[in-house]
Amino acid sequence: DTAVSQTPKYLVTQMGNDKSIKCEQNLGHDTMYWYKQDSKKFLKIMFSYNNKELIINETVPNRFSPKSPDKAHLNLHINSLELGDSAVYFCASSQRGRLQETQYFGPGTRLLVL
Amino acid sequence: GQQLNQSPQSMFIQEGEDVSMNCTSSSIFNTWLWYKQEPGEGPVLLIALYKAGELTSNGRLTAQFGITRKDSFLNISASIPSDVGIYFCAGQPRNYGGSQGNLIFGKGTKLSVKP
Numbered sequence: 001d002t003a004v005s006q007t008p009k010y011l012v013t014q015m016g017n018d019k020s021i022k023c024e025q026n027l028g029h030d031t032m033y034w035y036k037q038d039s040k041k042f043l044k045i046m047f048s049y050n051n052k053e054l055i056i057n058e059t060v061p062n063r064f065s066p067k068s069p070d071k072a073h074l075n076l077h078i079n080s081l082e083l084g085d086s087a088v089y090f091c092a093s094s095q096r097g098r099l100q101e102t103q104y105f106g107p108g109t110r111l112l113v114l
Numbered sequence: 115g116q117q118l119n120q121s122p123q124s125m126f127i128q129e130g131e132d133v134s135m136n137c138t139s140s141s142i143f144n145t146w147l148w149y150k151q152e153p154g155e156g157p158v159l160l161i162a163l164y165k166a167g168e169l170t171s172n173g174r175l176t177a178q179f180g181i182t183r184k185d186s187f188l189n190i191s192a193s194i195p196s197d198v199g200i201y202f203c204a205g206q207p208r209n210y211g212g213s214q215g216n217l218i219f220g221k222g223t224k225l226s227v228k229p
Contacts, residue, residue: 004156041200043157043219090156102147103204103217105156 003027004106006091012112013081021076021109023091031055032074033092033103034066043090049074050096081113120203120220127193128228135223136187137203145206146179146186147217152199160201161188183208193227200224 004025013019025032033048047066048055054066063079078085091106120137127133137146145164149157161172163179163186170177177188186205190197203220 041151041222041224043202045216048216102145102159102162104159105149107156108154 004091004093004104006089006106006109008109009107010110010112012114014114015081015083017081018077018079019081019111020078021089021091021111023074023076023106025072025091025093025104025106027093027095027104029093029095029104030071031094031096032068033094034074034076035090035092035105037088037090037108039087046089047074047076083113086111086113118203118205118218118220120223122223123221124224124226126226126228129193129195131193133190133193133197133225134187135201135203136185137205137220138185139205139207139218140184142183142208143186143205144183144208145217146177147204147206148175148177148186148188149202149204150199151202151222157202190225193225195227195229198225198227 007022031048031050034046035043036046037043046060049068065077066074067077068074088108088110090108092103094103118137118139147162148160150160151157160175161170161177163170166179166183167181168179174191179186200222202222204217206217
């Protein structure tokens with residue numbers, strides 16, 4: 001059983017299109033995240049959701065919008081895709097504790113914008 | 115914003131050699147995590163550290179949470195070809211008031227092992 005799963009694994013699309021990436025976790029965690037990994041392998045957090053509330057929103061263009069239908073899912077919707085959006089997007093989840101937090105990652109979605 | 119300094123950036127070693135990498139920060143962290151990422155895959159958690167001074171092993175891997183809470187190291191003993199990958203440190207900073215902050219990642223150490 002996959003703990004954190006993402007679909008699709010690969011996504012190739014044209015500039016200007018709108019696309020969504022789905023993420024599901026079966027760990028019973030209450031917090032989910034989206035990260036972007038650039039060509040230099042640097043991981044940068046984009047969003048996190050805790051109990052259906054957005055609690056982190058870094059300097060990400062508003063073309064990106066996270067949507068969480070329930071605690072086990074956090075989807076990423078991207079409008080008007082640009083060339084610079086090409087990257088690997090990782091979903092992760094964790095169980096928020098008072099001081100400790102361990103995040104588990106999905107396999108990634110490789111997005112290529114042409 | 116807060117940053118982690120991870121070094122070295124890359125390592126090229128012979129099979130059987132020991133490996134050491136570390137992360138440092140200018141601020142105090144509550145948690146240190148070490149992940150490994152293989153090509154085409156997501157980061158996989160190797161070791162989690164929650165207390166200053168904590169030393170934890172996972173097979174041939176050993177990691178320590180620095181006493182000052184501002185650093186951590188990861189050692190790999192007797193490296194093998196399947197150790198190849200990018201190793202990331204990640205830390206959860208302690209915000210003002212003691213609350214937990216976002217997880218921050220180092221830039222990774224790329225390990226290459228020659229058989």
